Amino acid sequence: MLYRFLYETSHNFHVFRYITFRVFLAFFTAFGVCYLIGPYFIRTLRKRHFGQSIRDDGPQTHKKKQGTPTMGGGLILLGVLVPTLLWVDLTNSLVWGTLIVTFGFGLIGYWDDWLKVSKRNSKGVSGKVRLLAEFLIAGGVLAFLVHEGTVNTVLTFPFFKEVALELDWWYVPFAALVIVGCANAVNLTDGLDGLAIVPVMISATTLGLFAYVAGNLRIAEYLAIPYIAGTGELSVLAGAVVAAGMGFLWFNTYPAQVFMGDVGSLSLGGFLGITAVISQNELLLVVLGGVFVVEALSVITQVISFKLTGRRVFKMAPIHHHFELKGLDETKIIVRFWIISILLAVLSLATLKLR
Numbered sequence: 001m002l003y004r005f006l007y008e009t010s011h012n013f014h015v016f017r018y019i020t021f022r023v024f025l026a027f028f029t030a031f032g033v034c035y036l037i038g039p040y041f042i043r044t045l046r047k048r049h050f051g052q053s054i055r056d057d058g059p060q061t062h063k064k065k066q067g068t069p070t071m072g073g074g075l076i077l078l079g080v081l082v083p084t085l086l087w088v089d090l091t092n093s094l095v096w097g098t099l100i101v102t103f104g105f106g107l108i109g110y111w112d113d114w115l116k117v118s119k120r121n122s123k124g125v126s127g128k129v130r131l132l133a134e135f136l137i138a139g140g141v142l143a144f145l146v147h148e149g150t151v152n153t154v155l156t157f158p159f160f161k162e163v164a165l166e167l168d169w170w171y172v173p174f175a176a177l178v179i180v181g182c183a184n185a186v187n188l189t190d191g192l193d194g195l196a197i198v199p200v201m202i203s204a205t206t207l208g209l210f211a212y213v214a215g216n217l218r219i220a221e222y223l224a225i226p227y228i229a230g231t232g233e234l235s236v237l238a239g240a241v242v243a244a245g246m247g248f249l250w251f252n253t254y255p256a257q258v259f260m261g262d263v264g265s266l267s268l269g270g271f272l273g274i275t276a277v278i279s280q281n282e283l284l285l286v287v288l289g290g291v292f293v294v295e296a297l298s299v300i301t302q303v304i305s306f307k308l309t310g311r312r313v314f315k316m317a318p319i320h321h322h323f324e325l326k327g328l329d330e331t332k333i334i335v336r337f338w339i340i341s342i343l344l345a346v347l348s349l350a351t352l353k354l355r
Helices: 002-009 011-017 019-047 060-065 073-087 093-119 127-148 168-189 197-214 217-223 233-252 261-278 284-288 290-309 319-325 330-354
Strands: 154-157 160-166
Touching: 011 019, 019 073, 019 197, 019 233, 073 093, 073 233, 073 261, 093 127, 093 168, 093 233, 093 261, 127 168, 127 261, 168 261, 168 290, 197 217, 197 233, 197 261, 197 284, 197 330, 233 261, 261 284, 284 290, 284 330, 290 319, 290 330, 319 330
Parallel strands: none
Antiparallel strands: 154 160
């Protein structure tokens, strides 16, 4: 909270009260931390033999990635933590709720990654235990925020201004499902070099803009969207997430020097989920995170089809592996998924005037 100290102790630092200014500070701080610490972080992972285990039934082209350092999501979280301590208002309960979900899911991912690297296989924490832990964290945070009255329990619908549904306390399990679903969808998407991190950055940028306008009374009134006090501060966190992702991408771009692992994908997915919930964009997240949704649906479809008919719909799930096995180059798949993410982000932003 360096910004608050500067703001309160000197008349020369009133610029720190502006959220937009602190977004820029958080952005460059986060990127600087990741860029400077990244090489040392990767060397440390190598020394400790924290290498990625590759599925035996996966594409053969992935065999060369065996042993690439994983758990690089820890670098992203470090890149987010430093600017948070410097430039974010930590007296804001919405900020704390977002941080608890983000870093709590990161701890679950770390536990999962640790079991994988220590046992040298692609399995980790059992799915049931992981989901239970995720629902406990998300549900606990949401229950507190709803009790405090800082989170609205009204469900709004994109593209329909006059349609809303009051869920009351039923909102807690619904929103928890959104957060957990988003986290695991991002986790499933993280299968190619840079495939997940760029859509995460695009989604975080978009949600940061939504949080900013929802937290600004004048802009919210002009756009006829619900005003939610305090949400503007989440745009500073979003700026840090985007820049930390960019710093990580410096080392994760094809061919990757490091993978984010579950510690990264679960924490980033959790961040997107809780930010969408707080800014009342729960349903819009389906559009904005369309790439993650399709990846998750491809896995669900594959499992259901195989159990019911004994046949597979895709050559392999998630769907990016299906495209690989059909002969598409890895980099082509990655860039096309990035393009789709940008298109979906622009479509989502259009709802600011249409809803």
